[in-house]
Amino acid sequence: MFDLDKWQEILATIKKNKLRTFLTGFSVAWGIFMLIILLGSGKGLENGFENQFRGAAKNSLWIWTGRTSIAHNGMNPGRQIRFNNDDYENLKNNVSQTEYISGRFNIWWGNQVSYNNEVHSFGIRNVHPDYEHIEALKITGGRYINHLDNKQKRKVTVISTMVRDVLFKENASEALGKYINVNGIPFKIVGFFEDESQNERNMRLIYVPIATAQTVFSGGNRLHEISMTIHANTLEEAQQAEKDVRSRLAAVHNFDQDDRRAMGTWNSFENYMQMQSIFKGIRLFIWIIGIGTIIAGIVGVSNIMIIVVKERTREIGVRKALGATPASVIALVLFESVMITTFAGYIGLVLGVGLLELLSGIEAPFFANPSADFGLAVSATLILILAGAFAGFVPARRAARIKPIEALRDE
């Protein structure tokens, strides 16, 4: 089927009609080019939004407290709600959707971190060991806070690579195991982290076990925030988990579970899913436009091929008289069509991918790294070949039906 002769036959006819072939191919190349650019831009937009979410687990739930705004069980609004360690235990042990959970205890004063003569002000985050997974931290050396640290209230800390470089300068490689002063109290460095978002705000931080911090910084059993990740595959599940958490804490702290002022929550899964569905819509839209453009190209090829068959009626008649079977006539037309579309489409593909490659450095707030992945290129190629076959089908059948007698009749 793919013998050289057949291709030589087809090449000969294409060579004979360069302009016609070029014009036909152009519409297909343009269609594919547009499809690739559209899909690449869509991907870029998606990447841009995705970047905004980087640096935190996509299924995280963040909880904080405030003052009640709705009267509940005979109590007036305006009451301050406070979390404590019991709330952490409560959620950890009783909410079935909990994956990772950590409380957070904030220190509002000082934040002075020093090593020898280097004195700086960094954020001090006092958390449970699970926090590593909630923030999606990258540990680049040593380890993160572990449960033993917390249980034994060890004075250990995990600092960002940036903090390390600021405090230790050229001795950064020897920082592990050294003691730094945190608000005047020495803490041993056990690990380094990087935040994936590369956001400086998330890097000017050190982490300390929450139990240690509550003790040495006189926090009692107070928690300011609770963050957790949840087991959820759908938006409904995520919303249900959030609701379970709210109702459980509302019962303990005696506020209306719909009182968002008393307790605020932010469900990243919900936002993530909403974003996902928006992008699903955008992708669909892009495919519809892209396919539409390709269809226009196919119709063009099909049209040209019909004219080609008409022009070549006599030739096809001669071929049939000389012994060409209907199948070989169909193959002649179909292969020409497939060849034009595939070749032209490939050029469009290469140009489109090339342009995307040029733009790939772009990092705008909501647009990053427009790209066409391998799967996309494969599906585009498949579409092309199918399109070519489709475009050639009607003309090829017409060609096969040509009767030699009529084609050869001398007018």
Place this chain on the structure above:
Amino acid sequence: MIQLKNIHKSYQMGNNSLHVLKGIDFSVEPGEMVSIMGSSGSGKSTLLNILGILDNYDQGEYMLDNKIIKTLSETKAALLRNEYIGFVFQSFNLISFKNAMENVALPLYYKGVSRKKRNKTALEYLEKVGLLDWAEHMPNEMSGGQKQRVAIARSLIANPKIILADEPTGALDSTTSYEVMDILKSINEEGITVLIVTHEEDISRMTKRVIKLKDGLIEADYIPEAMEEFATVN
């Protein structure tokens, strides 16, 4: 070689049916050279199409090389044409974007012969018709007579049993006509059956047998007086 028994063929023209062949009976032995004559509308082209398996017939029986040719699939018909029949047309019907050699080689392409081999064979046949030097030329660079010789080489290349020539000299002047006829005659002398459709009296006299058609029936079937002298006189 060819046996026709009571062949009928009619064409449907809207509501009217046009009865073109009204019972044709004749047979052709291997190695004969026959011309089929008749005025336009006599049914000679229809007869040629049926003989060439380009068209089917309504009634009767057509046997080619002792095989009944009836209601064949297009593919089967194509294979039979390729194997048994070489066509020569009035307007040559060479493929314009192929050179002489490639045109001649085309039937072998459909036979599945390799490119190298069929081009070699094509050159042999071009030599036979005296056009070896023109092998690389395109049809539009050749004269009518040369084109027809290329077409004859093409009709011969697949080793057919029969050559069907439809007005082979219709587009040529008389000198070239006779050249073409001489080639056809020499082919016939090699034992290939040749059937020529023509309306030119002098051409028919260069064949060994004339079948005259009129209104879809055979009007006469005779051996013409030798025309060698006639040819030289002209």
